[in-house]
Amino acid sequence: MNTDFLGIPKQYVKSPQKPKTKTDKAYLAYLNELAAAIEQNYHVFKNNYAIEVPENNERPKAKKLIALQEAELMSAEQDYFKITGKEYKTQWQKQVDEFNNLLPYLQRITYQQQAFGPSLNYLYVFVDENVIELIHNSLKMDKYHVQNIFSKKDLIRKLSILNIGHWDKENDLPELVMIEDGTSWTMTFEFAKGKRYIKKSFSGYMSWPLNFDDLADSLKIDF
Structure with a gap:
């Protein structure tokens, strides 16, 4: 995770590239990278809430980015299931379901x-x-x-x-x-x-x- 000297994540990260080949190994790596990006963006959002300059409020754009990434993750999970017959769920998705x-x-x-x-x-x-x-x-x-x-x-x-x-x-x-x-x-x-x-x-x-x-x-x- 890209952090500053205080240990605060510095910036929002974009989604990784979707794999060109539909293999279980490539899709699993993609899912893990995408899940990690979402997790980092959650922490950036939370830590920036109090220290952002109001005139430079990134929250609306950040929420949109994370929502798109979560939708992308769900779509990729469906593809992974079609390829492997296995379910992929992050720990936080399980917590949300619970x-x-x-x-x-x-x-x-x-x-x-x-x-x-x-x-x-x-x-x-x-x-x-x-x-x-x-x-x-x-x-x-x-x-x-x-x-x-x-x-x-x-x-x-x-x-x-x-x-x-x-x-x-x-x-x-x-x-x-x-x-x-x-x-x-x-x-x-x-x-x-x-x-x-x-x-x-x-x-x-x-x-x-x-x-x-x-x-x-x-x-x-x-x-």
């Missing part, structure tokens, strides 16, 4: 955001076919109050395309990057599958994973 398979059992989402000022707390409770959004602002010292009501089916559909399972559990900037009075956040998904209670938590400091802005938009989070 997370998405839990979505029908989602019961609660909590989001806490702490900056220099007051903390902001969001709670989403799944009740029948609806999702109730409650908000608490520590500055106002009030109780949680209902802010929005969403369709459960629609929200789960939106969550399923965000590759949340690919997120790192911790999304902090490298220690040598100092940003005073920054924003820290924690998001937790709680599932009830039969007698099993499952929690998936993600957190960060001045660093947000790919598609977090889309998730925040779906949940009406101001971050």
Whole structure:
């Protein structure tokens, strides 16, 4: 991975060339290179979130690049299966599948955001076919109050395309990057599958994973 002296990936990388010969060895090498490119671009996106100059915002172009690469990876995986009869899946694709398979059992989402000022707390409770959004602002010292009501089916559909399972559990900037009075956040998904209670938590400091802005938009989070 191409990094600077702080260990931060420096730049987004393009996809490798698709193999001209349809052999299992050539396609496996191509898949591995493409998966590595996507992984690097995820890290570049996350680490650049807080330190990019707003006037030179690369995020929209980066998201488009990564989305195209993910589609390219899925197409190549299908080709590889046709050639070899074997399935190819990256570890993060398996994690995405695992997370998405839990979505029908989602019961609660909590989001806490702490900056220099007051903390902001969001709670989403799944009740029948609806999702109730409650908000608490520590500055106002009030109780949680209902802010929005969403369709459960629609929200789960939106969550399923965000590759949340690919997120790192911790999304902090490298220690040598100092940003005073920054924003820290924690998001937790709680599932009830039969007698099993499952929690998936993600957190960060001045660093947000790919598609977090889309998730925040779906949940009406101001971050």
